[in-house]
Structure formats: C-alpha cells, structure tokens
Amino acid sequence: DQQVKQNSPSLSVQEGRISILNCDYTNSMFDYFLWYKKYPAEGPTFLISISSIKDKNEDGRFTVFLNKSAKHLSLHIVPSQPGDSAVYFCAANRRGGATNKLIFGTGTLLAVQP
Amino acid sequence: DTGVSQDPRHKITKRGQNVTFRCDPISEHNRLYWYRQTLGQGPEFLTYFQNEAQLEKSRLLSDRFSAERPKGSFSTLEIQRTEQGDSAMYLCASSLPGQGANYGYTFGSGTRLTVV
Numbered sequence: 001d002q003q004v005k006q007n008s009p010s011l012s013v014q015e016g017r018i019s020i021l022n023c024d025y026t027n028s029m030f031d032y033f034l035w036y037k038k039y040p041a042e043g044p045t046f047l048i049s050i051s052s053i054k055d056k057n058e059d060g061r062f063t064v065f066l067n068k069s070a071k072h073l074s075l076h077i078v079p080s081q082p083g084d085s086a087v088y089f090c091a092a093n094r095r096g097g098a099t100n101k102l103i104f105g106t107g108t109l110l111a112v113q114p
Numbered sequence: 115d116t117g118v119s120q121d122p123r124h125k126i127t128k129r130g131q132n133v134t135f136r137c138d139p140i141s142e143h144n145r146l147y148w149y150r151q152t153l154g155q156g157p158e159f160l161t162y163f164q165n166e167a168q169l170e171k172s173r174l175l176s177d178r179f180s181a182e183r184p185k186g187s188f189s190t191l192e193i194q195r196t197e198q199g200d201s202a203m204y205l206c207a208s209s210l211p212g213q214g215a216n217y218g219y220t221f222g223s224g225t226r227l228t229v230v
Binding site: 004032034036041042043044045046049051089091093100101102103104105106107 | 158170205223
C-alpha cells in the first residue's frame with residue numbers, strides 16, 4: 001500500500017522556467033511533509049518541509065504548497081537551474097510523536113535543460 | 115564535521131553469506147535511523163535508535179536483520195544468510211536531540227549491497 005505517491009517518474013524543464021513536482025498521499029494522519037533531493041551516489045538531502053497547519057512554505061527558489069482537502073502537495077522551483085537536476089522525493093510523517101519514521105514516495109527525476 | 119559516514123560504500127556478497135555495515139552519525143546527533151532503498155523505490159524505514167536504545171523497528175526488519183548501537187555513537191546493521199532480495203542501498207541518517215523526522219534527517223551516502 002503506497003501511502004505517498006509521486007505519479008510522475010520524470011520531468012524535463014528548461015533552465016529559468018518553473019519546475020512543479022507533485023505528490024499525493026492517502027493517510028489523513030500525516031501531519032508533516034518534507035521534500036528531499038538526491039543526486040546519484042549520494043544520500044537524500046533535506047530540502048524543505050511543511051506542517052499540516054499551513055498551506056504554503058517558501059525558502060528561496062523553493063516553495064511547497066499543501067492542499068489537505070485534496071491530500072496533495074507540490075514543490076515549485078523558480079527559476080529552475082541545471083544544478084537542480086536530481087531525483088526529488090516527497091515524504092510524510094504521521095501524527096503521534098512516537099514515530100520517527102518517514103514514509104517516502106517513489107521519486108521524480110527532474111532534468112533541467114540548459 | 116564530515117557528516118554521516120557509512121562503510122563500506124559497496125559490498126558484493128554471495129547468497130547465504132553474512133554482511134555487516136557501519137554508520138557513524140554526526141557527533142552531536144543522538145538519533146540514528148536505518149533505511150533501505152531498492153531500485154525505483156523511495157527509502158523505506160528499517161529502524162530507529164535514540165542513543166543506544168532501539169526504539170522502533172519496521173516489519174521489514176526480519177529475523178535475519180539486526181541493528182546495534184552499543185555506545186550510542188556508531189551503529190552496525192548485520193544481515194545474516196543474505197538473499198538476492200536483500201540487494202539494495204542501505205541508508206543511515208541521524209538527527210539532533212529533540213529533532214525527529216519533521217526537521218529532516220541528515221543522510222549518509224549509503225552502502226550498496228549486491229547479493230549474487
């Protein structure tokens with residue numbers, strides 16, 4: 001049962017344009033959502049997060065939007081740069097505090113073309 | 115601080131052999147996590163330590179898997195009687211005291227296991 005879904009395995013964007021990566025979840029108990037970026041041969045790197053009490057969080061070129069009613073979140077990268085080319089994972093954490101585990105999606109490979 | 119360190123980076127083993135991986139977290143991080151990532155999938159949680167105590171284990175962690183963190187510093191993950199299905203990237207992560215999953219872990223570069 002895939003509780004966090006990233007339905008687009010890949011995305012190609014021109015440099016300078018907006019990249020929009022999408023993520024859907026099924027578990028309404030999730031209360032925190034995170035985005036990680038992963039380059040080949042490296043571990044995932046934390047990028048940005050959002051609490052379920054918010055609908056938007058911004059950090060520089062990266063903005064995450066959360067639509068709780070649709071159980072959907074998205075990561076916007078503006079403007080996209082070739083160095084942003086990587087696999088992006090969406091992850092979620094369940095309400096309850098006792099658990100420290102993240103549930104990851106399957107990832108989206110972003111290619112930013114110069 | 116050089117971040118989360120994992121050793122070895124790559125391991126090829128024959129089916130049925132035992133393997134052990136090591137993780138050295140960031141020194142001031144008391145929380146340590148193990149994840150497994152197979153091809154085309156995202157990382158999957160295996161287990162979590164706070165200091166030397168193993169506080170959470172996934173059902174993915176079968177009897178053949180054991181993780182330890184004896185002195186609350188480095189951790190080892192051992193797989194006994196390896197199977198081809200164990201082939202994966204094993205990722206270790208750590209985080210500061212009081213900062214769990216919501217704050218974003220720091221991952222190591224992983225150990226890639228290939229069982230032949």
